[in-house]
Amino acid sequence: MKDEFVADSAAADRSAAFFSVRDVHAYYGESYIVQGISFEIRKGEILALLGRNGAGKTSTLRTIARTGTPQLKSGEIWIEGKPVHQMKPHEASRTGIQLVPEDRRIIQGLTVEENLALAQVAPGHGWPLERIYEHFPRLAERRRQDGVTLSGGEQQMLAIARALARDIKLLLLDEPYEGLAPVIVQEIEGILNAIKPLGITTIIVEQNAVAALRLSDRAVILDTGEVAFTGSAKEVLDNADLRHEYLAI
């Protein structure tokens, strides 16, 4: 399967791809976490990034967003022909890459509205606040509240809304369903389904592989920091062995 991927990516024309990751290696201090990952995404595509705990999914997202940890040692990341691997985090964000982290990172001490407004300080504005409030009436109700006092689901909503407030080209969703009650999961799933038609290119990392795959067009499976499989979402859903071997489901 690895060979298949290599052949596949070698054939792809770099400049044609909307977003590509090429042989990326990244470290947390001494520990070698991302061990040479490559994949690419076409515009408007939704990609599920799957794998067991510790396979390097979150680290890959953080490397793409250029957070600094893990530290990118070598490899290239391109979006629309721009070299993200040479950028600082705020520069990466200005190319339209937006990470919605696993722990949502709603900023303490800022109201809901300030959390949203913060996304529009730097160049690259997305949805105006009114449009966000239209889509997320619950946030509108709580706009004066301290962001961290929201419930888990509401915080996830706020995090997604905050990303939408930026001029977003590539959305990186890290475990959007993590720690949420099933009812809330459905609600978030609804939101994600609702923004799917907007055509935002998305990478989604999720423990709940089935839920992720339902949303996605394609899937990449990681295993101990390397790409183990690339293919369509349907292939993964259909291939029980694959799921069993890499995803334990």
Place this chain on the structure above:
Amino acid sequence: MEAIFAQLLNGLDKGGAYALIALGLTLVFGTLGVVNFAHGALFMLGAFCAVAFRELITYEIVTTDPEQLSPWGSPLEIRTPIAQQYLGDWGAVIIDYSVPLSILLAIPVMLIIGIVMERGLIKHFYNRPHAEQILVTFGLAIVLQELVKTFFGPNPIPQPMPSTFRGAADVGSWLGLTPGAVTYPWWRLVYFLFSIGILSAVFAFLRFTTFGMVVRAGMADRETVRLLGIDIDRRFTLMFGLAAVVAGLAGVMYTPLLPPNYHLGMEFLVLSFVVVVVGGMGSLPGAVAAGFLLGILQSFASMTAIKNLIPGIDQIIIYLLAVVILLVRPRGLMGRRGVMES
């Protein structure tokens, strides 16, 4: 009763100074994550802005008259202050108000010093261990104070307050107590109000401006702010400049209360670190509350009745409180989780 009230008042001006220094220290710490041992030196530099300003405007042309001798045997010197020569009475007024006027000098100077310090040195230490930050800023503090010593000498240089503010206000009689029972020097009152003013301005700035919002966000979560496309480092540089200005202004206005010498910063530094820790690392309201609290406590501890009860308490109250707070509430009065704990 009056004695207690008098001591309470007396804690206010010192508390104001502590609060202003601790506020800047906390801003720098909260935004940049840098433990700045040179912050006291910024207070001292501010004080010397006042000294420099006064020396500038009281600059005298000295001519000697060899015909006449002074009583101690040297040729008689005739001194003409330039400001008075050219500006007449206005010159005298400017000299009289030199301390508050030197704020105009201190703001740009401190801003530049702050920015140069951050760009030139501090920024290389964001990702280095706290111990190294402490050490490099400690070294910087030594360099700064020695530079001041080189230019201004080792001795304190008294700065007179404007003549309008000499003497003491009869605060007691305003409150219906026996006239003369509680008096409080005008300038200390001015200093207290000034510190309240600066504190309010800084808080309003943080609360109501976009820049302030970014800074608050940055103090809570630098990474997320960066991921939202904000070049926070550039703003932090300005923030460092602002903290330097706050410390500097605190120093300028403090000069009539305590003649500044090159060592002033170190004396205030230890105290203000204790203030920051007591208030809670990274908490701005904590720093301010702790500043006033410690100023007032220190003042109370000097009351004879209390000293007779616990000998030596006036000498150690601040440190004792720091120890107790750190043991009972490790994050200080208003500290948050996760600050300085990684």
Place this chain on the structure above:
Amino acid sequence: MTNFKKGISRRRLIKTGLAGVLATGVSPYIFSRSAFAQEFCNAPTGDTVTLGFNVPLTGAYADEGADELRAFELAVEHLNGEGDGGMIPHFSSDALTGNGILGKRVAYVTGDTQTQSDAARDSARRMIERDGALMISGGSSSGVAIAVQGLCQEMGVIFMAALTHSNDTTGKDRRRYGFRHFFNAYQSGIGLGPQLGDAYGTDRRAYHLTADYTWGWTQEESMIAATEALGWETAETVRTPVGAGDFSQYITPVLNSGADVLILNHYGFDGVNSLTQAVQFGLKDRQANGKNFQIVLPLVSDLMAAGAGNAMQGVFGTSNWYWSQQDEGSKAFTNSFGAKYGRPPSQAAHTSYVQTLLYADAAERAGTFYPPEVIRALEDYEFDGLGNGPTLYRGADHQCFKDVFVVQGKENPSNEFDLLEVVSTASRDNVTYAPDFFEGELGPYDPAMC
């Protein structure tokens, strides 16, 4: 005595002009030192004699220290026959001829005591061990003076204390190798008492703020004794740390203490700060017990008066000497100091200058630098012409006895240095006390080997 103790301490190089950066120590002395025997510590062998001046250049008494240094330099000049000779022509002894001391040219080294006993001893040791200083002078803090005096006794080097006012210096901590020209707190009390009685009456309550070390303690004790003898009460005595800077927290309690006089047993910048802050708190304009509130600064110098500015006006204190004295010696000293530095000398400068001259004179009269002989020449020596009238260096405690000046801050100073005026003088007889009034022991004459 072992041979070890002679050490490697005789460094002559610094003052010989060879001195460059490396020359501080480039010397083969290590191999040759044992070759010559030395009969006492730092016996001068060349054609110069080195004196060590140990003054505070930082800390609460730095102003005084800087002025002492000026005076030492002037004294060295005059001893070497340069300049106008200052007080030497007016000195009752004619042993000094402007030919150095015993024909050897006077050189000097300096050190910063930082107004701290530890640092002062360090720097004194450096001057004795490395630079070969034969006499140490300096002070400006009694704590420092006592500490250095003890060291000098151990090392067998004469210590001519400059500004030190504690009773202990020549009282319980007196040493055979230590001498003090300056007056002491007890004498201040005797001098100041009657003046305070005349000015403020006999029904007063005094509040003391006291620098927390030997000088402050003895001055407080002496002032309490002097004022209680007038019939005053002592409301409270509060100790403050040296170099506190901000005294407001100690001044506030004075307001409601029922006291009507504040006695500030502070000196140097401490005195300046506490006095100006007390005035800021409105103490001078205050009424208490139906009387005008008063502030007293028992030991005052013109440097402090300059620092305190208006706050000093009308405040009483005592002084060892003041530059407007009209005797010939004082006039000559003031003129030669003023010509060199453009300002009149302070009492600290005066006592430093006089002590240096007295040491040189004693060595001349003894005909040797051998410390026991120099000490004997100083003991019970009566002299005049050095600004304080007839003066006795008492042998029993090495304290000088002379008139004590009571001064007051001038209301309308005519120039920036004319800040104090002498309002009365306590005669030498009045301020003389029995040698055993303070208990203490001088120790042996025998020179130790450094």
Place this chain on the structure above:
Amino acid sequence: MNVLRLPRQDVILFAVFAIVVLTMPIWLTPFGAAYPGLMQKFAIFAIFAVGFNILFGLTGYLSFGHAAFLGVGSYTAVWSFKLFTMDAIPALIFAVLMSGVFALGIGFVSLRRSGIYFAILTLAFAQMSYNLAYSVLTPITNGETALQLTNNDPRVIDMMFMERTAGLPSPSIFGQPLGGIGGFYLCAVLLLVAFFIAQKVFASPFGMMLRAIKSNQTRMSYTGFNTRPYALTAFVISGMYAGLAGGLLAVTDPLAGAERMEWTASGEVVLMTILGGVGTLVGPVIGAWLIKYLENIFSAFNEGMLHATFSWLPDGVEDIVVAVTSKFVGEGWHLTLGLVFVLIVVFLPGGIMEGVRRIRSAVANRRDNRRTRFSTSAAE
């Protein structure tokens, strides 16, 4: 004697170190530093820094209050002189024990926190000790005046054997007086002992454990392993080193002042350790020597000497050069210290020892390169 055994390279290091220390009076002469007062300080502050490094270098706990133990050691030693005997040995033993007790108390409390909180706690304790020694503890410390010997001290043990003499006695060891160079050799021998013990600690399993605390405090506590007793032991040991240094200060000059406990004094030992190289054996010693040398020699330069040094320059240039350099020597030596220190922290975080290591590896590389170049050309 297993206790005395050391790895081979440590034995060599110790031997070289011993020679360097004991021959100080010779090799320091060209530097103008070979007088007893300064050499004693060299040895004493080296002990202080080596001890501080056992805590800071191994465990990473930055104490900003170590001077308190130095002060306690000094006071204890002087009291031993006053109450019992002028002999140095009991004084030093008491000094070490007493500062050990203080370190135990302060360390027990302070080690409940780490990082900057630990630094502030130690600082707070040291400042409390300093302020109290200065004020209400005056009966014990003699405050600002500093604790000194007096003629009527009891000295009960000495009084059993000899008559009270007229002058003040001075400290001795087995009846041998300790002034001057003798005092230096006592300090030097104790420095060697202290250094040897530090070597043992570094090489021992206990030392390994301390290093583990530094490298991963959190992981060690996750594994349920209680690191505090180890850190506390290190704290107490380094406190006792400080006490020994303080005791020696009193032995070489029987006086103990409160300013020895001030936080700037604590800062000084931190500077020494960093300057030389944290966590190395020799580094703190070099740092201590360098700072004490600068303090004593640099600070004693005056303009006259500078003029003599630069007299070969043309007149105008000489004045300028002297004016500029005079800012960095004499009164201004702290400026030099501050600058050197900042430069070291910025460019050589490992201190002088790291510089030595870098130079050594650069030289080694060059040699390797030359060898490779030679072999390739030979192959051609």
